[in-house]
Amino acid sequence: MNITETVKSLTRMPGISGFENEFAQQVCDRLKEYCIDARITKTNCVIGMIESKKEGAPTIMLEAHLDRIGLIVSSIDENGFVGFRTLGGVDERILPAAEVEILGEEKIFGVIGAKPPHLMKKNEEDEGLKIEDMLIDTGLGSEAVSKISVGDPVLLVSNFSELMNNRVSSAALDNRLGMAVIFDCLDKIKDREIPYNLCIVFASGEEQGLLGAYTVATETECDFAVVVDVTYGETPDAKGCETFPLGCGVTICRGPNVDFEKTKRIIEIAKEKGIPYEIEVASGSTGTNAWALQTLGRGIPCAVISVPIRYMHTAVETADICDAENAARLIAEIVSGGEILA
Amino acid sequence: MIEKIANAFSPSGHEDEVRQLLVESLNDKFDKIYVDSLGNVIAKKGVSPKLLIECGMDSPGIMVVDNSDGKVWFSAFGGLKAKDLIGQNVIFKNGIFGEVKYDGEISDDAKISDLYIALDTAEISVGNFGILKSEFSEDDDYYLGYGLKSKAGLLTVYQAMLDLDEDFAVLFSAQKRIGGKGIKAFLSANNFECAISVDGFCNKETDGVVIIAKDSTAVASVTLRKALEDIAKAQKIDAKTAVLDENFFSSSFLTAGTGVDWTAIGVSSKAEEDGKEKIFKKELESAIKLLKSAIEKLN
Numbered sequence: 201m202n203i204t205e206t207v208k209s210l211t212r213m214p215g216i217s218g219f220e221n222e223f224a225q226q227v228c229d230r231l232k233e234y235c236i237d238a239r240i241t242k243t244n245c246v247i248g249m250i251e252s253k254k255e256g257a258p259t260i261m262l263e264a265h266l267d268r269i270g271l272i273v274s275s276i277d278e279n280g281f282v283g284f285r286t287l288g289g290v291d292e293r294i295l296p297a298a299e300v301e302i303l304g305e306e307k308i309f310g311v312i313g314a315k316p317p318h319l320m321k322k323n324e325e326d327e328g329l330k331i332e333d334m335l336i337d338t339g340l341g342s343e344a345v346s347k348i349s350v351g352d353p354v355l356l357v358s359n360f361s362e363l364m365n366n367r368v369s370s371a372a373l374d375n376r377l378g379m380a381v382i383f384d385c386l387d388k389i390k391d392r393e394i395p396y397n398l399c400i401v402f403a404s405g406e407e408q409g410l411l412g413a414y415t416v417a418t419e420t421e422c423d424f425a426v427v428v429d430v431t432y433g434e435t436p437d438a439k440g441c442e443t444f445p446l447g448c449g450v451t452i453c454r455g456p457n458v459d460f461e462k463t464k465r466i467i468e469i470a471k472e473k474g475i476p477y478e479i480e481v482a483s484g485s486t487g488t489n490a491w492a493l494q495t496l497g498r499g500i501p502c503a504v505i506s507v508p509i510r511y512m513h514t515a516v517e518t519a520d521i522c523d524a525e526n527a528a529r530l531i532a533e534i535v536s537g538g539e540i541l542a
Numbered sequence: 543m544i545e546k547i548a549n550a551f552s553p554s555g556h557e558d559e560v561r562q563l564l565v566e567s568l569n570d571k572f573d574k575i576y577v578d579s580l581g582n583v584i585a586k587k588g589v590s591p592k593l594l595i596e597c598g599m600d601s602p603g604i605m606v607v608d609n610s611d612g613k614v615w616f617s618a619f620g621g622l623k624a625k626d627l628i629g630q631n632v633i634f635k636n637g638i639f640g641e642v643k644y645d646g647e648i649s650d651d652a653k654i655s656d657l658y659i660a661l662d663t664a665e666i667s668v669g670n671f672g673i674l675k676s677e678f679s680e681d682d683d684y685y686l687g688y689g690l691k692s693k694a695g696l697l698t699v700y701q702a703m704l705d706l707d708e709d710f711a712v713l714f715s716a717q718k719r720i721g722g723k724g725i726k727a728f729l730s731a732n733n734f735e736c737a738i739s740v741d742g743f744c745n746k747e748t749d750g751v752v753i754i755a756k757d758s759t760a761v762a763s764v765t766l767r768k769a770l771e772d773i774a775k776a777q778k779i780d781a782k783t784a785v786l787d788e789n790f791f792s793s794s795f796l797t798a799g800t801g802v803d804w805t806a807i808g809v810s811s812k813a814e815e816d817g818k819e820k821i822f823k824k825e826l827e828s829a830i831k832l833l834k835s836a837i838e839k840l841n
Contacts, residue, residue, distance in 0.1 A: 217761070218756070218760060218761025218764075219761065219764065221764075241800060241801070242800050242801045242803070243796065243800070243801035272755065272756050272761065272785055273785070274747075274784075274785035275747065285756065285785050285787070287756070287761065332747075349783065350755060350782070350783040350784060350785060351755030351756070351764075351767065351783050351785065405760065405796070408759065408760040408761065408793075409759060409760065409793050409797075410797075411760060411793060411796050411797055411801075412801075414797035415796075415797060415798075415799065415800050415801040418799055418800050419800055492797075
């Protein structure tokens with residue numbers, strides 16, 4: 201499997217948080233290549249089981265959220281300008297000059313305009329634009345009211361770009377990269393004897409407060425979950441212990457939100473197999489679906505493995521594809537080895 | 543009954559007056575009515591209804607934290623802000639009420655911790671709960687009172703559900719204003735296919751009766767929201783779709799069990815200059831009609 205092509209194809213699909221139904225179907229169809237019984241839950245999570253041949257095998261969940269950030273139409277004025285609110289933590293600073301697609305009854309292309317700097321007052325320049333002051337211009341006039349509806353989802357348009365040195369850039373690398381890692385892992389292990397049942401979960405609604413993950417725990421019975429997500433990539437203006445350089449490996453999270461012993465074993469596996477990694481410390485919530493999974497039902501012990509990306513929650517999220525490949529390798533080793541769960 | 547509900551003393555966690563009103567007045571109108579351990583009132587028609595209607599029973603309020611220096615100092619919950627309270631009368635369960643005072647210049651910077659109530663402190667203890675004194679009144683076109691926004695859902699649901707024969711359940715939720723606690727507790731032990739909340743809102747950009755596409759937290763069920771839009775259109779009910787910044791506690795429904803399809807009907811309230819909240823009868827009637835039609839059509 202070419203993981204770059206997988207990421208590219210996944211980032212082209214909408215699946216905006218709260219509007220995942222069509223994307224969930226596409227993901228489910230793809231997952232059926234590995235799990236015949238893959239299904240979509242009421243909350244648009246995709247779940248598939250791969251049974252181990254080993255009798256009484258414990259079950260490991262491999263989870264990545266499938267939704268992406270976006271916008272939602274909140275108003276349409278008499279001149280056709282469209283007001284909006286965010287779905288998930290969109291970086292509002294990058295919205296002016298963004299290209300968008302309104303995904304209502306028909307797909308309508310638009311741009312988010314901004315007042316020219318020449319016309320801005322001093323305080324407007326200092327404070328920056330607020331979301332309630334920004335509008336989408338589709339070119340439509342008063343007829344916009346009949347073509348666009350309050351509640352329509354809005355996609356931030358971006359092109360998948362391959363940069364130098366194995367770097368890729370696109371919107372929605374959060375978390376199509378995590379999904380691609382799981383698909384690549386499934387491809388790597390498809391001919392192996394796996395000592396665990398695998399429960400593959402692509403959860404909806406993560407960007408709106410881990411919504412889908414909360415419902416997954418009642419749909420599955422798992423003994424351990426590996427949550428795959430993205431984390432902060434290092435840039436010249438974002439350095440320090442919370443950021444991680446691109447191309448230096450995956451991050452393995454440590455902290456109260458993850459299982460201490462199993463995470464320790466994952467670190468040992470990474471060392472044994474020569475898979476580059478960094479330790480990410482989360483003193484509270486990891487900000488991932490592990491926060492929901494850890495405390496639901498009987499409680500699922502979790503590990504969190506992340507791929508660093510730069511410019512998170514913008515349309516130009518940037519990652520090193522080698523980090524994603526290494527994440528897939530590491531997870532394949534975790535589920536193949538038989539040592540993570542007795 | 544509307545006046546009784548509006549005037550009832552029901553800060554979060556102390557909804558006894560509303561609870562008593564509901565149980566007494568609904569007892570012979572439903573197949574089953576009961577109060578759960580958290581204080582929610584649940585009314586059911588049919589054996590295992592699939593549709594849940596929800597509204598809050600509680601009001602935002604204040605809680606006395608100190609009265610040792612001759613003044614009654616308090617904290618607030620349920621979204622009350624300092625500027626909403628200054629100059630208003632707060633009433634306690636024992637009927638004592640007093641005006642909220644602030645010694646500084648009134649501004650957005652005022653903090654709850656700087657406000658106090660001018661009262662004889664001997665009659666109030668630390669830990670006492672209070673709410674804004676309702677001072678309910680009505681005119682041909684509207685209802686008016688303090689804290690009426692938090693009762694808009696209850697007023698709508700109460701009037702909509704009385705003469706319906708369909709199978710449905712109603713959750714009058716306790717402690718809604720402090721994180722949707724009653725909803726979460728109830729749904730942890732009860733399954734429904736879909737749920738419609740009804741609540742008041744106060745928004746500069748939107749008014750009237752609205753069908754929620756998204757609240758401050760999450761996107762409502764697109765299918766259920768569109769069903770309500772179709773019902774409103776077919777019944778010629780004046781209701782529009784809205785994306786609101788208010789919290790309708792969507793996540794309490796969307797994360798319950800395997801997930802409950804959810805949307806909400808919002809009834810706008812207008813804040814008057816003196817802080818009273820006005821609800822137009824015409825809008826309340828539209829909300830009632832929409833809810834009744836939804837219960838009939840969604841069964």
